């Protein structure tokens with residue numbers, strides 16, 4: 001499995017091999033042994049799967065606080081997303097900075113987003129299905145959100161102004177500056 005650190009080195013682009021033949025393909029999309037051999041030893045406790053029908057659907061920017069902090073290993077089995085992680089670890093040299101990648105059925109790439117980061121994505125094809133493993137259980141009380149178009153983050157979302165499709169919750173999330181520090185850099 002190819003593992004590439006992005007501009008924020010804790011965020012990793014992981015691309016598993018895909019073996020095609022006349023029937024279709026086979027891919028080991030996650031392997032504790034193969035990733036562990038390269039120093040990636042995260043323990044996952046839950047798998048998530050979301051479908052977004054329309055391109056321009058934005059889910060995020062979300063995180064969960066301790067004790068339910070979630071690292072996320074995100075991949076796309078249908079369609080494509082612009083996937084983004086924003087460093088919000090208090091005291092981090094890359095606080096407020098982002099790392100992003102296109103994840104798609106075509107490129108078969110996965111993004112590892114550690115705890116301490118906001119996560120969000122924007123779909124860029126119809127009927128996009130996102131699958132992701134997380135290292136912490138869902139905990140609604142621990143969920144926090146920051147508004148997707150926070151001007152201080154200035155994320156280059158691939159959606160035309162006014163065309164983003166959001167949940168009611170995401171429409172009214174606060175700016176990061178209006179949130180207390182949720183994670184410490186260590």
Ligand SMILES: Cc1cn([C@H]2C[C@H](O)[C@@H](COP(=O)(O)OP(=O)(O)O[C@H]3O[C@H](C)C(=O)[C@H](O)[C@H]3O)O2)c(=O)[nH]c1=O
Nearest residue numbers: 048050059060062063072119120121137138139167169
């Ligand atoms: C996240 C989650 C949600 N739910 C239920 C709660 C709601 O009834 C329904 C939809 O939840 P929500 O609107 O929060 O789903 P997303 O907007 O896709 O949220 C996710 O989007 C961003 C991209 C993330 O990284 C997080 O995994 C997560 O926050 O699923 C569950 O039952 N378990 C869960 O783990």
